[in-house]
Amino acid sequence: MSTPSAPAAPPSCYRHPDRGTYVSCTRCQRYICPDCMRSAAVGHQCVECVDEGARSVQQPRTALGGRPVDKPIVTYVLIAANVVMFVLQMAVPGLQRGLFLWPAGIAAYDEFYRLLTSAFLHDGPTHILFNMWALWIIGPALERWLGRGRFVALYFLSALGGSVLVYLLTPINVPTLGASGAIFGLFGATLALSRKLNFDMRWIAGLIVINLVITFVVPSISWQGHVGGLLTGAAMGGVYAYAPRANRMLIQTGFSLALLAVFVALVWWRTTSLLAGAG
Numbered sequence: 001m002s003t004p005s006a007p008a009a010p011p012s013c014y015r016h017p018d019r020g021t022y023v024s025c026t027r028c029q030r031y032i033c034p035d036c037m038r039s040a041a042v043g044h045q046c047v048e049c050v051d052e053g054a055r056s057v058q059q060p061r062t063a064l065g066g067r068p069v070d071k072p073i074v075t076y077v078l079i080a081a082n083v084v085m086f087v088l089q090m091a092v093p094g095l096q097r098g099l100f101l102w103p104a105g106i107a108a109y110d111e112f113y114r115l116l117t118s119a120f121l122h123d124g125p126t127h128i129l130f131n132m133w134a135l136w137i138i139g140p141a142l143e144r145w146l147g148r149g150r151f152v153a154l155y156f157l158s159a160l161g162g163s164v165l166v167y168l169l170t171p172i173n174v175p176t177l178g179a180s181g182a183i184f185g186l187f188g189a190t191l192a193l194s195r196k197l198n199f200d201m202r203w204i205a206g207l208i209v210i211n212l213v214i215t216f217v218v219p220s221i222s223w224q225g226h227v228g229g230l231l232t233g234a235a236m237g238g239v240y241a242y243a244p245r246a247n248r249m250l251i252q253t254g255f256s257l258a259l260l261a262v263f264v265a266l267v268w269w270r271t272t273s274l275l276a277g278a279g
Contacts, residue, residue: 014046025049067147074148075139078155079132082179085120086128096121100177103167107274112267115167119159121177131179138186138204145193146240153256154236157263158185161232162225164263168270169224181225184211185233192237232259 010020013033021033026043037044045053089096101118105111122128143151162181170176187208194201208230215226236256243251 027053069144069148072140072143074151074155075135075143078139079135082120082122082128082132082135086122089121096177097175100175101163101166102175103170103172103270103274106167106267107172107271115160115163115267116156118163118177119179119182122179123177127178131183134183135179135186138183138190142186142190142193145197150240150252154185154189154233154240155182157236157256157259158182158188158229158233160260160263161185162222162227162229164266165224165228166222168266170222172274176222176225178222178225180222181229181232184208184226184229185236187211188230188233188235189237189240192234193241196241235259 010022011031013019013021013036014030015036016033019033019035021031023033023037023044024031025046026040027045027049030046032044032046036046038047038050040050099114099117100121101114102111106114122131139151142154146154159179159182162184163176166176166181187204190204191201191208194204212226212230215221215223236259239252239255243255
C-alpha cells in the first residue's frame, strides 16, 4: 500500500512570504495575498502595478492647461484672508499704518512687504464689500479655467502690478490700500480669455468701463493701482490663452517670472530715484 504524498504548499505572496495564496496579479503575474489585492477592470492587481498604472494615466487639463478644480478653494481662501485682515485692522491699533502702501516707508526703510500687504487692507465696509463681491463673482470661473496655480499667480502678480504703478506714480507720502489692483487684474484676464473661451465679452467689458469711470471720477481712488492691475491681468490672460500648447507651461511660467523681474527692476529704479532726490 502506498502512502499519499502531502499536498504541495501554495505559492507565497511576493510582499508577504509567510502568506500562501493562489491569486496572481493580472498585470505582472506575481502572487498576491488579500491585503495586496486591488480590484482592476479584469481580476486583481498588486499595489505596485496599480500605482504604476495611475502614474501612466494622463491627468485631465482645461482648455488653458490647468488642472480642473471642483471647488474654487483659492477664491474662498482669498476672500477669507481679506475679511480677517479687515477685522484685524479694526481691532489692532496701528496695524493698518504698518501695512499699507507707503512709498516713503518702502524707499527709506526697505519695507517692500507693503507692496503686497496693502492688497489685503481696506478703507471701510463699502470698500471691502465691493471688492469681495467682485472676487466672489469673477474668481470661481477664472480658478476653474486656469487651475489653482495659474490663478494664484494671476492674483498676486496683478496685486503687485497695481502696487508697483502706485509706487512709481504716487507722491511719496500718500498711503494706498485695497485689493482693487488684484480685482482689476482678474477683470483684465477675463477679458483677454473671452475670445479663446468663446463667451460673451460684453458684460466684462462693460464692467471694466464702469469701474474705470468710477476710478477717475470719484476722488481718493487710486487710479494707478486699478490701471496697473488691469494691465498686468490682461497681459497674463493673453499669455495664458494663446501660448502654444507644446510649450505652454514653459512660456506661461517664463512670462510670469519675467513680469516679476520687471516689477523688481521698476521698484529698484524708483527707490534709487527717491533716495537720490532726498540726498
